[in-house]
Amino acid sequence: MNEKSILKELEDIVGKDFASNNPGDLYIYSQDPGASLPRPVDFVVMPYTPKEVQDIMKLANQEKVPIIPMGGGLTLSGLVIPVKGGIVMDMKRMNKIIEVNELSRFALVEAGVTSGQLLAYLNENHPRLQPPIPDAPPSVTIAGNALIHGSGYLSQKYGDHGAMINGLEVVLPDGELYKLGSCAVSDYWFTRGPIPDFIGLFISSFGTLGIITKLSIKLFPKPKMRDIIFGLCKDPYVLPELISNITFTDVAEDILLGIQDKPDWMKGYTFIIVYITGESEEELNNKTKILKKMYRKGKSRYMKVPKRIEDIFLEKPQFAAKAADFRKGGGFEYVGAYIPLQLIPEIIQIGTDISLKHGIVPTLGARLIGQGHAAMFFISYSFNRADPEDIKNARDALHDTNKAVLEIGGIPWKAEIVGQQLMLEKMDPNYKKLLKNIKNLLDPNGIMNPGNWEVK
């Protein structure tokens, strides 16, 4: 089938307005805001129903055309830029919040529901509940974030967002619709088990196995009050124990770290940012006292910050994308490394050294995951999108960082193609074999986001 016929087929499935090979659309979908080079796209399509997803999948499988599912498109690491051309399936027309179960605390949403949409919906209709959303802009999708093993709000207390998935509806390359989790057995999308758990296959596989059309995500209680307590630490080697001790007290909803060389007064310090919540002022005061004491005991100190700074951090989601304009250049990308806590001092040094080597002001930070079980440590590189050399420099820095992270025992998160290959090189051979076998079983024609997690 030629290009014209495929477009016609896609138009027949989703309607003429939602299938495109216009140069403008292809140009936009051939790149993301990170440092990856653009790669060509053949078609963009926006389905509205699972049935349309199934029909597109059958067409792609029959014609052996690559298909790349896309949520918000803001991974920054090029995961939704086709490696081998094909159809980008933008899921954002599938944007229904199907159900919020207040008692069992989950939301069943279509794959295109944005984090902003769910946040606003809960604020208005279920004010006692809060969703797990990332630090990313509100245009990212709930499904996209959870499916890349995202982290963000509530990760310290409850774990990474991938772990909060109760159930999935997935279209596999055979065009069939599969329900995973409790919804396979019950009308309630309330839990992942207790049946054999296939959901994990679709987390961090970057659309290489199937396309998620619906997702049930856990929701959590939203305490009445929320505050933020800053700490300041000069010696990074005290951080692992200090953070671990804070998590022992159960006072922190979230814990962030921030390390920056600019402005100058921030250089040489790690800022510890602890979010506390409570039902009363008294509860917050008690938690504040506990934290102040822990900072002192942990060779750090409590830091009073101006209200305007507090407000920036208390905004949900906070405006993390501001890093893109640090150098008036419109771009940044980071290596987000999952690390055990003990690697924090080492990774601070690595991130700082690599940043300086590439002439980039060190901008590092972390989010604690699962009460100290891990940290997502990011090393961010801003670049000027108008300067190809500067973008290449950022790409090189990212590559160096991925290598260094793997060497010390960390794992790059949502890594770009090159980073994935670095991980595959280091990966246990039998794990790779399993990965390849599962991929071949579910996607024998290799149409699902090919080039990603490609076991050679």
Place this chain on the structure above:
Amino acid sequence: MTLKTEQDWKDIVHRCFRCGYCKFTYDYSDFNCPSYKKFRFETYSTGGRMWLIYGLITGEISWSQDVANVLYACPTCGNCSENCRFDKFNDLLVDIIEAARAEAVEKGFCPERQKALIERTDNPEMYNPYGEQNSDNEDLKKEYDLPDKAEWVYYIGCTSNYRQKNLRDATLRFLKKANIDFTLIDEHCCGSPLMRTGQINSVKDLISYNIAQINDVGASKVITSCAGCYRTLKKDWPKYGADYDFQIYHTVELVKELLGDGKLNFQSEYNKTVTYHDPCHLGRHMGVYEIPREVYKQIPGIKLVEMKRNRENAWCCGAGGGVKIGYPDWSVEISKERLEEANTTGASVISSVCPFCRTNLSDANDKFDMNFEVIDLIEIIDKLDFEITDPKH
């Protein structure tokens, strides 16, 4: 920050990160970009347009009619500027889109329907985008017994003069009753439709002509009942190098001033529930949100209720930016959404202070049988008895 029409924007456009805040209301409860909400491809968000424009600048993508159409499928309502979080350049987003449209025109990719705007406005029989015979307003001057020289000029604007004559006449009656020393000029289009659609070759001539006319009558103040003209005269004319000494008022500002000074006293009631639609030209583009509301609230009997999306987050009526002429069906669909929102407030009247919003909201009201009364604030005032206590203003 003022954007020059020539080069400056090219140093800014790459700074858009395409984060998507521009699509939303401030609380993310809805998409508030009419273009993205309709077309849904990322290309049709303001971020998408910024990236497309950057691609055109660098030559990574070539000009084509399809690409130009993306740039034109936007009512330039300014929601993007309002919700973009990059405050070093967010107020330039609409200017950048307009500058890119100017480039599209230069390259020969202005969409056909929008071309009618310049063909009509350049026509010496017309000088307006509606294709009507130019009114020199002499008949109106006679009808309302207006002088040749005056302190104020009522700049009617093309939409009021050729499409919303009731609004125009209500304004004329108000100004007379308020004892304003005013007159009319043989006005030509203010240039707004041409600026919005990038057809800017004649804009400076239109500005010079209108300024000369205003100066000829010795006016030190210009008042207009059109939110679009108000923005254009006050904000855009200076961008095109205009130098003038007169002050620009919207009628609602004068009404507010008269009320505030105790010179205007309403003597009858308007017993209806009214919701106010913020015109993008007056609201997001000029920052005037409270003055109209203060006037409505002082009208006896009125119950003013707010739509969920209001002020900085108001949903556009869909008429601006060349969308009314370029995409007539979509344009009234946008207004339909506004009327549906108004319907949830319990209001029977949707009111604004812009003849273009009034036109489009009325068109949707008629097309979709929405049963609203669509009316301009000055038309409401025109229905009331009022007294002006100080004869000289």
